[in-house]
Amino acid sequence: MKRLIALAAFLPLSACGEQPAGEPVVRTEIGSGVAEKAAAPSPTPTPTSSVASACESVTFEGAALTHCLADPATHRITTKLGPTGGAPYRSLTKLAADRSDDAPKVAFAMNGGMYDGEGKPIGYYVENGDRLKELNRADGPGNFHMKPNGVFFGTGGKWQIRTADDFYTNVGERPDFGTQSGPMLVIDGELHPEISENGPSKAIRNGVGIDAKGRAHFVISEGPVSFGIIARYFRDVLETPDALFLDGSVSALWDPATDRLDNRAPIGPMIVVEHKDEP
Template sequence: MRSALFALSAVLVLAACSEAPAGEPVVRSRLDGANPAESASPSPEPTAQAESACRSVTFEVVPLTVCTADPAKHRIDMANVGPDKQPFGSISAFAKSVDAGGIAFAINGGMYGDDLKPIGYYVEGGERLKELDRGDGAKEGGGNFYMKPNGVFFGSGGAWRVLGSNTFFETVGDRPAFGTQSGPMLLVDGKLHPEIQDDGPSKAVRNGVGVDASGRAHFVISDAPVSFGQLARFFRDELQVKNALYLDGAISSLWDPARGRMDKGRVGPIIVVTKQEGKTPE
């Protein structure tokens, strides 16, 4: 499975943060016309006899789905383009290109532009396809990605981390096996991003990722509109995560083969969590 992901060619991916943490949401210029309330739809068939790495929870009356990647059981990589050299554009299109039996789950994650090219750091299969973006967004129209600090989710083998982009630049010398840049950071050293309100008026279906002290990567996607503050507090208070990274809003999509969940929506980078051979989630 991992070799199939590594064979995916160079990536053209699409920008992820489309709502402002406080005040009115930023208008997205690349809507696909999908109704976020109708974004979740089942796959034709759940994977037979498979245990799901995802679970449903409720936090401050908001329903959430939490999918956990365990270094002892899973590996992580990125995916964006298929054999035809074109971006998948949706998780369902990606799903058609792989053996679902080897997939624990997949979720959108990473910054992309209207041309489907990454606008931040991106490494797939050990190949760096986009350099770290340390700009301030003045020429790019701003947006959540440029609300510093933004960050990088990255790793190799079973070692995964979330770091602020400047910290990543200053401390990480070796190229990871995978990496994706997004923003803003939801949590930095256990504290909410300074521009995120405790429960601001901007609410949407959103997703993010954080890595706990034991090295497990927790991916959270809301099943109803959630504020940035609520999502950040869930990572901090319930998942005991110190650093958490916002991945996207409105188009947030999850594929959980074991439970037959296949969300609709136009996506760019896809974070793919695969099962290690002979290992299954408990």
């Protein structure tokens, strides 16, 4: 398939802007009737590397999406918040600039979980085996608390998505990486019960799902879409039994193979997919 990736641009909502330190950034709830501002498309980048991109452009129900595939046979997944002992990067651009020449090559990276006004995760977060934030099972407003929410986590080449309650009950060992977000998009092959077919809330959105082969599928929309569209793409096309919403309006992708590096609104935790070996 010809891999052409449109650069998704977006405008931050006032609800997604900087908040007082420690206060969670609230996202618009599913079906609230509040539509996020539309984002203008950006120019399409051209491939700049001899390495094939792990991402491809697709169309589903009339919506332009970018689908990136991480395979445990060839990739490893890590989470990244900021430099060791430092404040969160808040952008993929700063993450890219801080990568050393001898670091593993990045296949792609996305924002990966909701955060407070300082860019720190509001839910479970593990980086390099260190737990920086405990599991959050509290009630509250916004998409994060549209239960069930869930955790994307893994150790080595085994990657999983579980609802927060399932994770709390059944996961005893700390994973190498983990990030909590919400809501779940697909749960055991069924859509989240509160996701409507094509609700009024539209935003650039991204999510992750795990297929039966253990591969991680990352999807980001190239324009504002409903929760229903992105959830059905995971269920019906990618056939991921479980999929997790990562965020909306601030969603961003770094794809080095095509020189795509989204940089619009401040973000928090990031999911980095690396090549296991030098290509």
